Amino acid sequence: MAADNAVNAAERLRDLAHERVDHRFKGLPPDAEGMTVGELAAERRNLFTGGFTTPVLALSAEHLEHNLALMETYATRHGLSFAPHGKTSMAPQLFQRQIEHGAWGITLAVPHQARVARAFGIQRIFLANELVDAPALHWLAGELDADPDFRFICYVDSVRGVELMDAALSEAGASRPVDVVVELGAGDGARTGVRTEAECFDIANAVAAADTLRLVGVAGYEGEVPNASPETVGAWLRRLTALLVDFDKASRFADLDEIVVSAGGSAWFDAVAEAFSEIPELSAPVRKLLRSGAYVSHDDGHYKHLTPFNRVPEEGALHPAFRLWAQVVSRPTPHQAFTNAGKRDAAYDLDLPEAQVVRDARTGEIRAATGVSVTGLSDQHGWLRTEGGGDLAVGDWLGMGLSHPCTSFDKWQLIPLVEADGTVVDFVRTFF
Numbered sequence: 331m332a333a334d335n336a337v338n339a340a341e342r343l344r345d346l347a348h349e350r351v352d353h354r355f356k357g358l359p360p361d362a363e364g365m366t367v368g369e370l371a372a373e374r375r376n377l378f379t380g381g382f383t384t385p386v387l388a389l390s391a392e393h394l395e396h397n398l399a400l401m402e403t404y405a406t407r408h409g410l411s412f413a414p415h416g417k418t419s420m421a422p423q424l425f426q427r428q429i430e431h432g433a434w435g436i437t438l439a440v441p442h443q444a445r446v447a448r449a450f451g452i453q454r455i456f457l458a459n460e461l462v463d464a465p466a467l468h469w470l471a472g473e474l475d476a477d478p479d480f481r482f483i484c485y486v487d488s489v490r491g492v493e494l495m496d497a498a499l500s501e502a503g504a505s506r507p508v509d510v511v512v513e514l515g516a517g518d519g520a521r522t523g524v525r526t527e528a529e530c531f532d533i534a535n536a537v538a539a540a541d542t543l544r545l546v547g548v549a550g551y552e553g554e555v556p557n558a559s560p561e562t563v564g565a566w567l568r569r570l571t572a573l574l575v576d577f578d579k580a581s582r583f584a585d586l587d588e589i590v591v592s593a594g595g596s597a598w599f600d601a602v603a604e605a606f607s608e609i610p611e612l613s614a615p616v617r618k619l620l621r622s623g624a625y626v627s628h629d630d631g632h633y634k635h636l637t638p639f640n641r642v643p644e645e646g647a648l649h650p651a652f653r654l655w656a657q658v659v660s661r662p663t664p665h666q667a668f669t670n671a672g673k674r675d676a677a678y679d680l681d682l683p684e685a686q687v688v689r690d691a692r693t694g695e696i697r698a699a700t701g702v703s704v705t706g707l708s709d710q711h712g713w714l715r716t717e718g719g720g721d722l723a724v725g726d727w728l729g730m731g732l733s734h735p736c737t738s739f740d741k742w743q744l745i746p747l748v749e750a751d752g753t754v755v756d757f758v759r760t761f762f
Contacts, residue, residue: 339451343426346759347371355744356675357386367744367757376752377655378689384657384727385671387738388748389627391755393651394427400646401625402431407645408603413437413456413592415623419739421760422450424626435481437621441466446761448473448480456592457484458551458621460491460513460522464498471504478506483590485513485549487524492536492543499542507544510537511590512577514570516554523550527573534582545582547590548574549619552598563598567605578612592619600638600645624735627651631681631733650731652738654683656712658726667702667722669712671730675741678707681733685714691725699728 347368351358359381362370375381377388405412411434416425425436425447435454438444441463444455461467461484473480486492492510499508512530515523524530530548537545550570552563574591583589589612594602599622606618624633628648639647656671676683685699701720706713712730716722732738739745740762747756 339426342450343422346423349759351744356742357382357384357746358744359383367759371754371756374753374755377746377748377754378694378727378752380754382746382754384655385669385675386655387675387742387745388653388655389745389758390649390651390653391747391749393649394424394627394747397625397628397648397651398427398431400648401622402433404599404603404645405432405620408607410594410603410606410618410620412620412622413454414626415439415458415595415621416447417443418623418736419626419758419760420446420762421739421745421758422446422452423758425450425452428626434617434619437623441469444482445469453477453479454481455483456619456621457482458549458592460485460487460495462491462494462498464494464501467495467498467508468502470508471499471502471506474506474508475504481509483509483511483546485522486510486533486537486543487513487515487522489533489536492533492540496540496542504542507542509544509546509590511547511549511592512537512545512573514548514550514566514573516550516552516566517556519556520554521551523554527569527576530573530577531580534577534580538582545577546586546588547583547592547617548577549590549592551595552593552602553595558598560601563601564605567593567601571605571609574616575610575612581613583613586614588615588617589613590617590619592621594620594622596622596624596633597636598638600642627735627738629733629735629738630684630686630731633735634733652732652735653686654730654732654738655689655727656730658714658722658724658728659711661722661724665716667714667716669714669728670710671712672707672710674709676707676712676730677732677734677737677741679734679737682707683712683730683732685728686731687729688722689727689729691723691727696729702728704730 351362413435416436437456513523630650656669660668685702701717745758746754
């Protein structure tokens with residue numbers, strides 16, 4: 331069964347190269363209309379001279395590979411399994427590359443995302459949410475029944491949630507129980523998760539009473555700890571690991587081949603690695619599952635400042651892989667200019683884009699965007715302020731760094747993968 335799924339997944343991924351290039355995909359060359367994605371990639375066009383139109387988002391081939399390899403090395407060094415959060419990219423091609431770089435599976439958040447992953451052969455899914463949608467649970471029961479090699483784990487954080495899951499799975503006639511982990515909340519005012527350890531045991535009792543569910547561990551998200559600091563995050567992680575130990579002492583994990591503990595966003599995975607390294611021997615081997623997702627492209631803003639590699643530089647450094655290229659379409663005053671990229675093209679929920687380089691329309695020369703800053707975004711315009719050496723002319727291309735990978739990927743269905751010299755070597759398809 332696993333071999334069949336691997337073949338089907340490889341076929342689905344290959345099929346992405348057969349998709350036709352047309353009006354659905356922003357920034358692609360108009361003269362490529364009707365070509366397949368694979369045919370266009372094989373031409374190895376240049377991003378700047380090969381007919382691409384602005385705005386166009388580019389993903390660095392070299393930085394992507396570096397980031398994939400770095401996190402593989404980090405997880406291995408610290409004895410962690412890795413299920414990177416797929417909601418960051420929703421790109422099956424990147425899922426596959428993450429698997430090839432040692433990922434145990436893929437983390438997802440909602441049923442649609444899980445269906446995309448399964449359509450492309452992902453065999454291990456960690457759903458970082460409580461799943462109480464009856465139609466989705468019916469689908470899940472069918473997936474588990476049809477494929478004995480498929481592993482699925484999701485959160486539970488309420489007795490009511492357990493009841494809803496049990497009812498839907500029973501109605502679906504599920505023959506395999508769904509593996510669940512109790513989600514410990516990160517504190518008062520945090521997002522989802524159980525607030526007290528006593529309530530965690532109440533939920534564990536409810537799971538034990540439901541034939542359709544199996545408790546396999548505990549999990550949570552340290553990124554939601556209020557007033558996060560090394561001290562507060564560390565304290566919450568110690569609560570999480572203590573809950574795991576207490577569950578095991580209470581024989582909540584009887585007859586398991588492995589116990590699961592999971593945490594780890596993109597800002598505190600060093601603290602997670604340290605806390606997980608201190609888990610004592612339990613009744614079964616412990617799978618320590620890290621879920622960081624933003625690393626795949628990294629960024630030039632939010633995660634650039636928050637990444638744990640800033641605290642542990644000896645472990646390496648992630649490289650920002652996105653650059654959004656827009657064209658200067660108006661220069662109304664010496665201190666103001668406008669590009670043709672706005673909110674529909676650039677992430678802006680955490681920070682505005684960062685002006686980095688200018689490609690001169692007359693000479694093709696690329697220079698630093700000295701004195702140029704992005705001050706605002708309209709739907710389809712970027713507002714620029716130019717100071718001192720901010721020399722811009724209508725027709726120039728402006729290359730910008732972005733903040734927050736998750737809301738960068740989701741604005742683009744087909745993203746050119748570009749080498750340092752501008753050669754487009756492939757395209758990454760997203761499914762949001």
